[in-house]
Amino acid sequence: MNQALLKAKAGRDAPPRRGRLPVDKFNARRVELAEAALATLADVGYARTSLREIAQKSEFTHGVLHYYFSDKFDLICCSVRYYKAKCVTRYDQITATARSREELLEGFLEKLGETIRTEAHMHRLWYDLRAQALFESAFRDDVTAIDKSLEDMVWRIMSRYAALGDKQIAVSPEALYALFDGLFQKYLLQHLSGDTDAISALQSELRRLLPMIG
Amino acid sequence: MNQALLKAKAGRDAPPRRGRLPVDKFNARRVELAEAALATLADVGYARTSLREIAQKSEFTHGVLHYYFSDKFDLICCSVRYYKAKCVTRYDQITATARSREELLEGFLEKLGETIRTEAHMHRLWYDLRAQALFESAFRDDVTAIDKSLEDMVWRIMSRYAALGDKQIAVSPEALYALFDGLFQKYLLQHLSGDTDAISALQSELRRLLPMIG
DNA sequence: AGAGAATCTTGACGATTGTCAAGAGATCGT
DNA sequence: ACGATCTCTTGACAATCGTCAAGATTCTCT
Numbered sequence: 001m002n003q004a005l006l007k008a009k010a011g012r013d014a015p016p017r018r019g020r021l022p023v024d025k026f027n028a029r030r031v032e033l034a035e036a037a038l039a040t041l042a043d044v045g046y047a048r049t050s051l052r053e054i055a056q057k058s059e060f061t062h063g064v065l066h067y068y069f070s071d072k073f074d075l076i077c078c079s080v081r082y083y084k085a086k087c088v089t090r091y092d093q094i095t096a097t098a099r100s101r102e103e104l105l106e107g108f109l110e111k112l113g114e115t116i117r118t119e120a121h122m123h124r125l126w127y128d129l130r131a132q133a134l135f136e137s138a139f140r141d142d143v144t145a146i147d148k149s150l151e152d153m154v155w156r157i158m159s160r161y162a163a164l165g166d167k168q169i170a171v172s173p174e175a176l177y178a179l180f181d182g183l184f185q186k187y188l189l190q191h192l193s194g195d196t197d198a199i200s201a202l203q204s205e206l207r208r209l210l211p212m213i214g
Numbered sequence: 215m216n217q218a219l220l221k222a223k224a225g226r227d228a229p230p231r232r233g234r235l236p237v238d239k240f241n242a243r244r245v246e247l248a249e250a251a252l253a254t255l256a257d258v259g260y261a262r263t264s265l266r267e268i269a270q271k272s273e274f275t276h277g278v279l280h281y282y283f284s285d286k287f288d289l290i291c292c293s294v295r296y297y298k299a300k301c302v303t304r305y306d307q308i309t310a311t312a313r314s315r316e317e318l319l320e321g322f323l324e325k326l327g328e329t330i331r332t333e334a335h336m337h338r339l340w341y342d343l344r345a346q347a348l349f350e351s352a353f354r355d356d357v358t359a360i361d362k363s364l365e366d367m368v369w370r371i372m373s374r375y376a377a378l379g380d381k382q383i384a385v386s387p388e389a390l391y392a393l394f395d396g397l398f399q400k401y402l403l404q405h406l407s408g409d410t411d412a413i414s415a416l417q418s419e420l421r422r423l424l425p426m427i428g
Numbered sequence: 429a430g431a432g433a434a435t436c437t438t439g440a441c442g443a444t445t446g447t448c449a450a451g452a453g454a455t456c457g458t
Numbered sequence: 459a460c461g462a463t464c465t466c467t468t469g470a471c472a473a474t475c476g477t478c479a480a481g482a483t484t485c486t487c488t
Contacts, residue, residue, distance in 0.1 A: 029435090045349035047261035050475065061437055063478085072476065124348035131345040133403060134338035135259035140407050147400070175423055178396025179389060186361070186392060189347060193354050209389055243465090264445065277448085278466055286446065 030068050030078060033058055037079040042121035046128045051075075073138060080129055080142045087126075088149045090115060095157050101164045105210060108157055112184075112206075113199040116191055123188055151177035162214030169214035176213065180206075244282050244292060247272055251293040256335035260342045265289075287352060294343055294356045301340075302363045304329060309371050315378045319424060322371060326398075326420070327413045330405055337402055365391035376428030383428035390427065394420075 036058035040049050051072055055062040069075040091111055098104035116123070126146075133143035155173045162169050169176065183202060190198035250272035254263045257271075265286055269276040283289040305325055312318035330337065340360075347357035369387045376383050383390065397416060404412035 026434095045346065047346070051477090052475085062476095063438070064436055066477065067435070124345070127348060128345040130399075130403075131338070131342040132259065132261070134341060134406055137407070140403065144403065144407070147403075170426065171423065172419065174400065174419060175393060175397065178400060179393045180396075182392025182394075182396035183389065185344075186388065189344075189354070189358065189361075192348055193351070193358070205386065205388060209385065212384065240464095265447090266445085274465095275467055276446095277468070280447065281465070 026068075031082060033060075033065060033068055033075070034079040034082045037075055038083055038122070038125065041076075041079070041128065042125040045124075046076075046132050049076075077138060077142060080139065080146070083122075083126070083129075084142070084146045084149065086122075087146065088153045091153065091157055095160050098160070098164070101161060101211075104157075104161050104164060105207065108161075109203045109206060113203055116184075116188060116199050116202070120188060120192055123184075124192065127185055127188075147177075150181070154180050158210075158214055161210060165214070167214050171213060179209070240282075245296060247274075247279060247282055247289070248293040248296045251289055252297055252336070252339065255290075255293070255342065256339040259338075260290075260346050263290075291352060291356060294353065294360070297336075297340070297343075298356070298360045298363065300336075301360070302367045305367065305371055309374050312374070312378070315375060318371075318375050318378060319421065322375075323417045323420060327417055330398075330402060330413050330416070334402060334406055337398075338406065341399055341402075361391075364395070368394050372424075372428055375424060379428075381428050385427060393423070 033054070037049070037054045039057045040054045044053070051065050052062045054075070055065060065072075065075060069078065091108055094104060094107035094111060098107055129139065130143050130147070133139040151173055154177045155169075158169055158176055171179075183205060187198045187202035187205075190201070247268070251263070251268045253271045254268045258267070265279050266276040268289070269279060272278075279286075279289060283292065305322055308318065308321035308325060312321055343353065344357050344361070347353040365387055368391045372383055372390055385393075397419060401412045401416035401419075404415070
């Protein structure tokens with residue numbers, strides 16, 4: 001067992017220094033296992049996520065998790081950080097290319113509906129982890145950072161939308177994100193409950209709302 | 215062991231028929247244990263709430279929980295329903311007595327700050343349970359009902375606020391609740407993270423927002 | 429090819445979990 | 459006061475949990 005590695009694992013943020021060379025291979029496997037952890041979290045929720053179930057979603061056995069992570073917490077924290085990158089660029093394409101308010105609005109709503117339809121489990125993972133941060137201080141910094149980047153994402157979309165209409169945004173970034181997030185969470189629950197109209201209800205709610213805000 | 219009781223426990227909603235008389239005493243103890251469950255959920259979160267820890271917060275031992283509830287799920291569902299009644303009347307007093315927009319706004323913000331300061335653990339319990347409902351369908355009906363009654367509560371406050379200024383509310387009840395809820399959750403996390411300015415930040419955010427909405 | 433390091437599997441450990449059965453204690457009608 | 463019923467405790471169970479150590483396997487470099 002590599003002693004330098006263990007030290008790196010203990011400190012939960014520094015990139016691990018390997019004895020030999022392939023530090024990328026090591027990190028690649030960490031990411032691979034983090035993805036398995038995210039899949040498990042999305043499937044059964046934080047409360048019922050176990051290391052053995054995570055390992056079962058990877059191509060390894062449960063013992064390997066303690067080779068790449070110091071403990072369960074380290075693994076889940078790493079997964080949460082990895083999750084962050086996947087969220088925040090979802091609407092950048094449509095924001096950059098849309099040439100009218102209508103085009104931006106409809107493109108955004110289309111993407112929004114699609115992500116609820118196809119990634120609902122990933123989204124509920126996020127709300128679960130954010131709730132865990134209310135109890136577990138080790139999650140708070142990461143969760144707050146993700147929240148902030150989502151807020152920024154929403155603000156970017158709305159800024160472009162307002163600019164296309166030569167308008168000003170009427171509310172603060174916090175309030176805007178709170179509004180979007182609260183609505184998203186509500187209709188996500190409806191969608192997961194089997195309500196087939198949930199997505200279109202969210203879309204028409206936002207179609208009414210956005211012109212009022214900016 | 216009472217067979218009729220067991221049957222009542224199996225069906226998770228019907229009021230249990232007892233062999234003898236004191237059906238109220240039976241329900242009173244259920245409520246007592248549900249309160250211990252809520253205290254545990256507020257303390258450690260859903261993921262780490264165990265029956266033994268719940269019993270430890272009551273004056274009984276863990277075995278009694280299976281006398282009053284068919285299983286852990288039944289207990290937590292019952293606790294969630296009991297929780298509902300405690301939330302929705304918090305602002306009724308100030309809504310009824312306030313004689314001006316200013317008085318209502320400041321009274322509301324005062325109560326809001328107070329409940330974050332003194333009942334933060336209870337509030338995080340709610341966000342945890344609502345996240346669990348995204349995974350566990352057995353929670354969904356209760357959670358949706360509680361969400362609705364909170365939405366109604368917010369709408370009542372805002373309606374009164376708008377009426378005192380002879381104005382109309384500019385948004386839908388869903389959007390209004392989403393906005394309040396999203397902001398509340400954000401600043402609750404800040405408050406629990408040790409940010410002593412979180413409450414006043416929420417208050418000034420709402421002070422700016424409410425006059426715009428109605 | 430062979431030595432040594434890196435990677436992964438296996439199996440075990442102590443602790444904790446939900447559940448339940450057996451029985452002790454309390455309470456009630458008679 | 460006694461017997462029946464309700465209430466609660468105790469202790470056990472099988473399962474599952476995170477963790478870790480020992481060893482098998484694979485990879486890498488000379």
